[in-house]
Each structure stands twice: as C-alpha cells, then as structure tokens.
Amino acid sequence: xxxxxxxxxxxGIFTNSKFNLEQLIYLDNIISDIxxxxxxxxxxxxxxxxxxxxxxxxxxxxxAQTIFEVFDNLVHSKEIxxxxxxxxxxxxxxxx
Numbered sequence: 001x002x003x004x005x006x007x008x009x010x011x012g013i014f015t016n017s018k019f020n021l022e023q024l025i026y027l028d029n030i031i032s033d034i035x036x037x038x039x040x041x042x043x044x045x046x047x048x049x050x051x052x053x054x055x056x057x058x059x060x061x062x063x064a065q066t067i068f069e070v071f072d073n074l075v076h077s078k079e080i081x082x083x084x085x086x087x088x089x090x091x092x093x094x095x096x
Contacts, residue, residue, distance in 0.1 A: 002084050002085065002087070004027050005027065005074070005075075005084055006081065006084045006085075008027075008071065008074075008075045009074070009075045009076075009077070009080055009081035009084065010081065011075065012075035012076040012077075013075075013076060013077075013078055013081055016076070030090070031067060034067060034070055034090075034092065035067060037092045038064070038065065038066070038067065038070070041094045041095070042065065044063060044094050044095045044096055045062075045063025045064055045065040045069075045094075045095040046063065046064050046065075046070070046092050046093060046094060046095055047061065047063070047064075047091075047092070047093050047094070047095050048064055048070050048073050048074060048090060048091070048092050049080075049090070049091050050074075050080055050083055050084065050087040050089075050090065050091070051087050051088035051089050051090070051091060052083070052086070052087065052088075053079050053080060053083040053087070054077075054079070054080075055073060055074065055076070055077030055079055055080050057079055058076070058077040058078060058079050058080075059076065059077070061073055063095035063096075064095075070092075074090075
C-alpha cells in the first residue's frame with residue numbers, strides 16, 4: 001500500500017491533477033475499510049492523516065465525505081508524500 005499511495009502523491013504533487021477510479025483500484029485492499037468509516041461518519045465527514053503526519057501544513061483540510069475526498073486530502077501534500085515510508089498506516093477519525 002505504501003508504494004501505491006506514494007505514487008498517487010507523486011501524481012498529485014507534480015501534476016496537480018485529480019486522480020481517477022482506475023488509480024484507486026491499486027489500493028483496493030484498504031478501500032472497503034475507508035468506505036466503512038465514511039459510511040459510519042457520513043454526517044460529519046472524516047479527518048484523514050498518516051499515523052504521524054497530516055497535510056494541514058500544506059493546505060486547508062476539509063471533512064472528507066467520499067473516497068475521492070479522502071485521497072484528495074492526502075495525495076497533494078508534500079508532507080504526506082515524504083513521510084509515507086515512515087508511516088504505520090492511515091488514521092481516519094470523525095471530523096470535529
């Protein structure tokens with residue numbers, strides 16, 4: 001998962017482009033877990049970060065309510081991209 005997330009970050013940072021569903025398929029082993037958490041907190045949205053870093057220093061974060069917003073809060077951050085190798089995983093928690 002780290003390699004795939006790192007590649008998505010490279011795409012997001014260096015091209016500043018949105019990603020598509022085909023790119024997320026490589027992360028299918030965690031997609032269902034993320035969707036479960038999104039459904040549980042659909043009223044508030046969720047905050048997403050790596051185990052020890054978030055993108056808050058790169059841009060204003062917002063509550064993610066879709067799988068695309070979860071990855072949008074991750075893949076455009078140089079802070080996230082540089083810390084993926086040291087990460088223990090993703091943290092998803094209710095916004096607020």
